[in-house]
Amino acid sequence: MAEFFHMGGYALYVWGSFGVTLLLMVIEPMLLKSRRRAILKRIARMARLNVGEVS
């Protein structure tokens, strides 16, 4: 197991590559999720405001 993580002495390079790639591929969807939440919240608020005006 330790040998696997050691990567024949290339641990820093191999894990640095795969790690950063994976990290970015996790961060990007998370950013999108929060962007979606923000816009939905805004739409909901606008809808409530409009309802308030009508009644």
Add this chain to the structure above:
Amino acid sequence: MSSRIVNWFKFSSPATFYPLAGRLIPWFTAAAVITLGVGLYMSFFVAPTDYKQGEGYRIIFVHVGTAWMSMFIYVVMAAWAGLGLVFNTRVSAMMASALAPTGAMFTFVALWTGALWGKPMWGTWWVWDARLTSELILLFLYLGFIALQSAIDDPRRADRAGAILAIVGVVNIPIIYYSVQWWNTLHQGASVTVSGQSSMETVMLWTMLIMTFGFWFYAIAVVLARVRCIILERERDTTWVRELEGEVQ
């Protein structure tokens, strides 16, 4: 024939494209998770150790895939932008803007993994190799596209200005690539390209292809999710978004 054309144009309206994209996202997400899982397993446990570069060569499985993606995405982005310019379809322009950040992300990853591969193999983090330099310029092109669109407040102008820039960029990319190559061969005595890539074993080639497909599925899922955000942001005052609101909450 004509009915098929009408069908395609039906999805060029944000109101019909939004739910379609929403239905597609889970499928592409699942496909991305499965292919990337298989690809990672093959990268580390199936592909044999390289006799020349040892375990370090395994970086190739992210590097090559992301580098391909970075170039494909720019071309796809320019194609969507061109469609938007010609047919004046809003969804096409939104797809172009949605592709740019993911493309820039893959370009960055390709540069990053290239540097991490170069350090043990060539002894430096960065060489002014033709391919690395072109990749860096590609990153600049992506950043220019994103910067231009974010500087323009009017979404219609942003779409069209971005489209013109993307098309000018795509026409320029081959010229840039060949001029960089010419420049590089003049300046570089010894070539530093990675040897043994052509005689690659089939296992390695398959692993690389599977990883690339995984990146594709990931990119499609993320871009569809982003295009849904863009649609909501731009269409927030329309009735269909307000009617949608009940189900999205």
Add this chain to the structure above:
Amino acid sequence: MFETFLAIVKRDLILAMRRRSDVLTILFFFVIVVSLFPLGIGPEMNTLRLIAPGVVWVAALLASMLALERLFAIDYADGALEQMLLTPQPLSLLVLGKVTAHWLVTGVPLVLMAPVLGIQYDLSLDGLRVLVITLLLGTPALSLIGAIGAALTLGLRGGGVLVSLLVLPLTIPVLIFGAGAVEATVSGLGGEGHISMLAAILVMALFFAPLAAAAALRVSVE
């Protein structure tokens, strides 16, 4: 059609002559940037001779980026540009006229100043000759490519920096062949190949850039 082109060139030249300080600013920028490099690198003549083509070319590139902002901005501010969009003449022809005048005012002074700066770097006579030829072919291409960026960023906040961000990556081939030709001549390899590539780029830019810039102007002014 040619008359329209000439009329635009003449008009823009007259306007530029009324604002001579703008032209001088760009020229001084070019001179100062080139003169800064020895101060940063050191007065070693062998090193300077080696980097001279690149330094002069990069400085010319930056100076022409600096000049781009005023290509359409003044006409846009006073409404003349909108009138031009309404004329029956093809817009790309008007753009070509404006770019020509712009190059005569901002590009030609750089070309004329370049040999003086080259002497500072101890370039050989052959090197100086090729430097002038490449700048003569390269600076119009820079103005043409830059016109697309200037048209796209018309009236935007932070337009000056943005235009550099958009245009600089696209001008890399011009820089490579321009500086490369001088370098090849100095090192005795002969720069003819580079010069013909540069000429090819200029011809392509002459054909495509006015069309793209005209399309961009329509998008920006609408």
